[in-house]
Amino acid sequence: MNIAVEHIATDQPPDDSKARDLDYGWQSGNRLQLLENGEAYFPAVFDAMRKAQREILLETFILFEDKVGHELQGILIEAAQRGVKVVVSLDGFGCGELSPAFLRELAEAGVMVQMFDPASKTLGIRTNWFRRLHRKIVVVDASVAFIGGINFSADHLGDFGPEAKQDYAVQIIGPAVADLHHFALAQSGRQVRTRRGWRRRQQRPSPWTDEHGDGLVRLIYRxxxxxxxxxxxxxxxxxxxxxxxxxxxxxxxxxxxxxxxxxxxxxxxxxxxxxxxxxxxxxxxxxxxxxxxxxxxxxxxxxxxxxxxxxxxxxxxxxxxxxxxxxxxxxxxxxxxxxxxxxxxxxxxxxxxxxxxxxxxxxxxxxxxxxxxxxxxxxxxxxxxxxxxxxxxxxxxxLASWLPAHKPRLKPIESPAHDV
Incomplete structure (x- = not known):
């Protein structure tokens, strides 16, 4: 497994655009479904991925090599092999324990795997603690999106035991998916951002006083x-x-x-x-x-x-x-x-x-x-x-900027056999 030479800085706008300075307005007419815990979240996400025809974009803080992680890996590999573009962005701290074999299997199948700020351990301790990629976003075919706090790990399922986590996400179908799709592309590095014709919609005023509020969604980020x-x-x-x-x-x-x-x-x-x-x-x-x-x-x-x-x-x-x-x-x-x-x-x-x-x-x-x-x-x-x-x-x-610069970067992980 090779680490590509190109590094994409995620704390600075790319040279060719202002892609990271994005403001998204309120979008109406969305269908929303609250997903509570892994019991609701994983089946909904996995079903959407299995039906994907063109593209899967995934960002997550944690992906473990447990029953959830292996099921996700299998779905992504199968999707890539049938011609779906699959882009997976992982955090180097939260996913720091993934094995090279697990990542290699994804890359060799044609999945574009990117690691945010990977760092080797120093004296057995990980040092990349701060400025994490903490988002959890999935967008499939630019038609359905998922966002929330649930990672891809078995500790979000009740059968994990007393340490199983209580958490929430939302499934979105409607105009707001276009904003989530654009945002996920814009954050995924120059080699992924291909929608050159995308134009930002004119921002609508805040609908706080609107009495209807039927399916209004706005993406915000930090x-x-x-x-x-x-x-x-x-x-x-x-x-x-x-x-x-x-x-x-x-x-x-x-x-x-x-x-x-x-x-x-x-x-x-x-x-x-x-x-x-x-x-x-x-x-x-x-x-x-x-x-x-x-x-x-x-x-x-x-x-x-x-x-x-x-x-x-x-x-x-x-x-x-x-x-x-x-x-x-x-x-x-x-x-x-x-x-x-x-x-x-x-x-x-x-x-x-x-x-x-x-x-x-x-x-x-x-x-x-x-x-x-x-x-x-x-x-x-x-x-x-x-x-x-x-x-x-x-x-x-x-304060940290006074020290030797630490600019978290998104690094593509590529298989020697594939030009992803």
């Missing part, structure tokens, strides 16, 4: 160039407009002060605000960090649930009875200040209600609720420490 704060700003704007209810389910919750303030202010206005956090975390630090913020939120009426059945991996939220978001972005410094992320904003009453019912059942049946009147033990100290830690992490990319 990069380290022009769109550093887009996902955070979308949350802040939605919270500022909330009038009835807010539900946020997020695995890694440690946002900055502006977002915390909007959550608190919504509760102060009489909005019913519920947060669903990790009670049985896969990373203990995530639970400890989130709990540093509890007192600040509880004292103003925010209801906090800790999901205790298994690890929570979701990154979803809803506001009132129309607005929702599903995607890859956590509400912590890594996602909000370092990683490459993508979410969709959704304005659809039926989808909002479906997500609300799922989260309400989660909170009611499998969570413990934090007491509203906790003893305020050093809450001001904890909030101050949290504020400082967040903003140190938030400015980490700028």
């Amino acid at each position: 990069d380290n160039v022009q769109h550093r704060d887009d996902i955070e700003e979308a949350y802040i704007h939605a919270l500022s407009q909330a009038r009835q209810r807010v539900v946020i389910a997020n695995a890694y919750f440690f946002p900055g002060y502006r977002l915390l303030r909007e959550i608190r202010n919504a509760a102060r206005r009489g909005v019913k605000v519920q947060l669903i956090m990790q009670g049985q975390p896969d990373v203990l630090l995530a639970k400890l960090a989130a709990r540093m913020l509890y007192d600040y939120l509880l004292k103003d009426g925010v209801v906090i649930h800790e999901y205790c059945q298994r690890p929570l991996h979701g990154k979803v939220a809803l506001v009132d009875d129309e607005w929702s978001t599903v995607g890859s972005s956590n509400l912590d410094p890594l996602s909000l200040a370092l990683n490459l992320e993508a979410n969709v904003l959704i304005r659809d009453r039926a989808f909002n209600q479906q997500l609300y019912q799922s989260l309400e059942a989660l909170a009611r049946d499998h969570c413990q609720t934090m007491p509203a009147k906790r003893k305020p033990r050093l809450w001001l100290w904890r909030l101050t420490v949290g504020f400082l830690v967040f903003h140190v992490m938030r400015h980490f990319p700028a």
Whole structure:
């Protein structure tokens, strides 16, 4: 297996275009389906891939060589062998344990495999910790798209056991798929971006006041160039407009002060605000960090649930009875200040209600609720420490730029027998 010489920098626009400085507007007329956990997600994605006729684009943070990974590998190989263009973009940290044989089998079948910021271990330790490709996007034939927080690994299935993750994604059919398709192409390197005739649609105004909201979807994303704060700003704007209810389910919750303030202010206005956090975390630090913020939120009426059945991996939220978001972005410094992320904003009453019912059942049946009147033990100290830690992490990319340059790159992995 050879690593191609050409490196494509993913933190800088390509020389021949502004492809990474993309703004996507609201697209109407989309059909949406909430997919909860691997039991719903994998069959839907795999069925779409098996039916692919022209193209499969896939980005994921984690791909493991387990039963899910091997099934995905077989589907992609079969698709490539029948003439489908297959492009797979993987993160070098999340997929760092994939064997050369697994990748070689994909490349030899004609699958274009690209690794974001691969790095060999130093003294047995991986060093490529920051600025991860954390997106989870699949687009098939530019006609159906999937986006959310679910990786291609068996720990998203209930039969994995107590450590199986609780998570969400959405299937999209309709005009918004064109934006996801274009975005996936634009992020996949010069050798993949072939749609020269694509023209950006004129942006529509925000439909926040539109009473219909039937299948409205907007793609937003976070990069380290022009769109550093887009996902955070979308949350802040939605919270500022909330009038009835807010539900946020997020695995890694440690946002900055502006977002915390909007959550608190919504509760102060009489909005019913519920947060669903990790009670049985896969990373203990995530639970400890989130709990540093509890007192600040509880004292103003925010209801906090800790999901205790298994690890929570979701990154979803809803506001009132129309607005929702599903995607890859956590509400912590890594996602909000370092990683490459993508979410969709959704304005659809039926989808909002479906997500609300799922989260309400989660909170009611499998969570413990934090007491509203906790003893305020050093809450001001904890909030101050949290504020400082967040903003140190938030400015980490700028601080790191003082050190020898580390520019994450997307490297094609090619088989000697194929010119992919």
